[in-house]
Amino acid sequence: MNGSNEAHVQQKSETPKGRKSPKLKRMGLHERAAARMRTMIIRGELPPGSQTQETRLSKELGVSRTPLREAMKVLAAEGLIELRPNRSPRIAGLAVEGIWELFEALAGIERLAAELAAVRATERDLARLRTLQTRMEGHHRNGKLDDYFAINGEIHNTIVRMARNTPLREAHETLISRAKRARYLALGADRRWSNSVDEHASILAALEARDSEAAGRLLGAHVRQTGIALLETLAPKPKLSAA
Amino acid sequence: MNGSNEAHVQQKSETPKGRKSPKLKRMGLHERAAARMRTMIIRGELPPGSQTQETRLSKELGVSRTPLREAMKVLAAEGLIELRPNRSPRIAGLAVEGIWELFEALAGIERLAAELAAVRATERDLARLRTLQTRMEGHHRNGKLDDYFAINGEIHNTIVRMARNTPLREAHETLISRAKRARYLALGADRRWSNSVDEHASILAALEARDSEAAGRLLGAHVRQTGIALLETLAPKPKLSAA
DNA sequence: ATCGCGTAAATTGTATGCAGCATGCAAAAA
DNA sequence: TTTTTGCATGCTGCATACAATTTACGCGAT
Numbered sequence: 226m227n228g229s230n231e232a233h234v235q236q237k238s239e240t241p242k243g244r245k246s247p248k249l250k251r252m253g254l255h256e257r258a259a260a261r262m263r264t265m266i267i268r269g270e271l272p273p274g275s276q277t278q279e280t281r282l283s284k285e286l287g288v289s290r291t292p293l294r295e296a297m298k299v300l301a302a303e304g305l306i307e308l309r310p311n312r313s314p315r316i317a318g319l320a321v322e323g324i325w326e327l328f329e330a331l332a333g334i335e336r337l338a339a340e341l342a343a344v345r346a347t348e349r350d351l352a353r354l355r356t357l358q359t360r361m362e363g364h365h366r367n368g369k370l371d372d373y374f375a376i377n378g379e380i381h382n383t384i385v386r387m388a389r390n391t392p393l394r395e396a397h398e399t400l401i402s403r404a405k406r407a408r409y410l411a412l413g414a415d416r417r418w419s420n421s422v423d424e425h426a427s428i429l430a431a432l433e434a435r436d437s438e439a440a441g442r443l444l445g446a447h448v449r450q451t452g453i454a455l456l457e458t459l460a461p462k463p464k465l466s467a468a
Numbered sequence: 469m470n471g472s473n474e475a476h477v478q479q480k481s482e483t484p485k486g487r488k489s490p491k492l493k494r495m496g497l498h499e500r501a502a503a504r505m506r507t508m509i510i511r512g513e514l515p516p517g518s519q520t521q522e523t524r525l526s527k528e529l530g531v532s533r534t535p536l537r538e539a540m541k542v543l544a545a546e547g548l549i550e551l552r553p554n555r556s557p558r559i560a561g562l563a564v565e566g567i568w569e570l571f572e573a574l575a576g577i578e579r580l581a582a583e584l585a586a587v588r589a590t591e592r593d594l595a596r597l598r599t600l601q602t603r604m605e606g607h608h609r610n611g612k613l614d615d616y617f618a619i620n621g622e623i624h625n626t627i628v629r630m631a632r633n634t635p636l637r638e639a640h641e642t643l644i645s646r647a648k649r650a651r652y653l654a655l656g657a658d659r660r661w662s663n664s665v666d667e668h669a670s671i672l673a674a675l676e677a678r679d680s681e682a683a684g685r686l687l688g689a690h691v692r693q694t695g696i697a698l699l700e701t702l703a704p705k706p707k708l709s710a711a
Numbered sequence: 712a713t714c715g716c717g718t719a720a721a722t723t724g725t726a727t728g729c730a731g732c733a734t735g736c737a738a739a740a741a
Numbered sequence: 742t743t744t745t746t747g748c749a750t751g752c753t754g755c756a757t758a759c760a761a762t763t764t765a766c767g768c769g770a771t
Contacts, residue, residue: 253553253724255541279753289726291534294754298498298538302545304638310496311732311753323634330580330636337576391566392646393573395547396639403635496754522723532756537724554723554762 255292259299262286266305266316267406276313277306303399305406317403321460324407328452331400334393335381336445339428342387343437350387351433357383358429365422373418378405380425384432384444411458421451498535502542505529509548509559510649519556520549546642548649560646564703567650571695574643577636578624579688582671585630586680593630594676600626601672608665616661621648623668627675627687654701664694 252260262282265271283293301308307315342350357380364373378401385397424447431440495503505525508514526536544551550558585593600623607616621644628640667690674683 251553255724278751280751290753291725291727295538295541298541299545302542304635313752326633327635329584330633330639333576333580333636334639336580337573341572390569390573392547392570392643393576396573396577396643400635400639498754521721523721533723534755534757556722 253292254288255295255299258286258288258293259296262296262300263303263305263402266300267402267409269406269409271316273316273319275316277316278313304403319407319410321456324404324459325452325456327400327404327407328448328455331397331404332445332448332452334397334400335385335448336441338385338388338390338393338397339432339444340388340437340441341390341393342384343432343435343440345389346387346432350383351429354380354383354387354429354432358425361425362422365418377421377425384428407455407459411455416458417450417454421447424450496535497531498538498542501529501531501536502539505539505543506546506548506645509543510645510652512649512652514559516559516562518559520559521556547646562650562653564699567647567702568695568699570643570647570650571691571698574640574647575688575691575695577640577643578628578691579684581628581631581633581636581640582675582687583631583680583684584633584636585627586675586678586683588632589630589675593626594672597623597626597630597672597675601668604668605665608661620664620668627671630675650698650702654698659701660693660697664690667693 262271271277279290279293279297283290286293297306297308297314300306301314305317307317309315346354357376361373361376361380364376381401382397385394388394424443428440428443428447431443505514514520522533522536522540526533529536540549540551540557543549544557548560550560552558589597600619604616604619604623607619624644625640628637631637667686671683671686671690674686
């Protein structure tokens, strides 16, 4: 909790909390507000389905309503909040159905990314991937959950970037932010560490072999498996209409 | 004392062009502004790379800067305009490279959509698709270019909706709006009408046969072909790094 | 003539005030 | 007691006023 009761303007050098982005460029208030809200939503501090009054939030974040409303529009476009006319915005719900759709779409995007990456990856790309894989295996052995997840996510992002396709990467980003929220819900849900690590290894092998089809198929299946595992921890009774 | 009593708003109730949605819900000013700008950008009335001053546009659209700025954020999220700090927003560029990436991503999304649709389509869905196909063939024979394009787009949208995956549909929508802009540039560029019609027929057949893999493969290839044809009319010398 | 610098104009970013709509409570009628 | 109508309140939507930042321009020095 930050100082909501005092000090609305700590404009100077409030560390814009580069979560994982090393780029510390100074952002406008609406960007900061959006970033702040994004992490609040992902962490569940703003629970799904809850309503967010502009005035309240603006005071809480220390900005006026104008930039906050702009931030709302952005988050709505990302699918994190839901805007209804003349009503308080609502944090997007997180139904089981929706989560599965999310991972399904994500799997499709990452499949394509892997297919392209298999063709377009440079040796540097592959080297970086190998490094990440090694580090992830280390965290896996040591049981470092947070680090494991961080590297895991970075591997996926790296593969998507290796596809050298900006629109694809952007679409991936927005879906990922939503998926992270679900993942946070079922914190540390992924008990299939071992499977996951092995799958990543297979994917890496396919990429190194420049096997487009295999890389895509494996990564797609991997993402779907992750989604299924997530759903199983959330709802003991998974009645998926799997594809 | 505001300019609303007389002003330049000649089109008070400009039908906000419900894309194909029969729901004519009255939208807020920022939504209307966004819709208006969207079509202006697609039609090239706001040329790629051009700068848009808030004050100018707000007067031109007959709204104040506040809702206009909100609209800007939305369009930026859709990738139609580019926002830089303390500078005039810029209409997103339309380089050949970027267009190809766009169609590549679109092909991936529609491939997945077709795969899912092949499994999930109801008989009603397929019937609707057959109707659309027939109508499109009619427009094709009669050389009705506009109608042909309209139906064509609707077929693609229908297939995506048949996948019953909201995030996927949303991602598709934003990419489509960008693609339309490119398509408008090379107006009536698609001289491969006949091919296109045949490809659609094949896709429909695959869907009816519930052949997931074929439907996805065919639709993906079809979209890529469309992109290639588009690029060939834009740049006589296509130096694509095709996949 | 060119570069540097400082001031002014223009433009974006933020805050605030006001009007309209929605919701809840209270009062009146059945 | 139950239902309906009117009113009060709070919140969103928009416009405008204000602050900060960038850009343009002119003047003087090298």
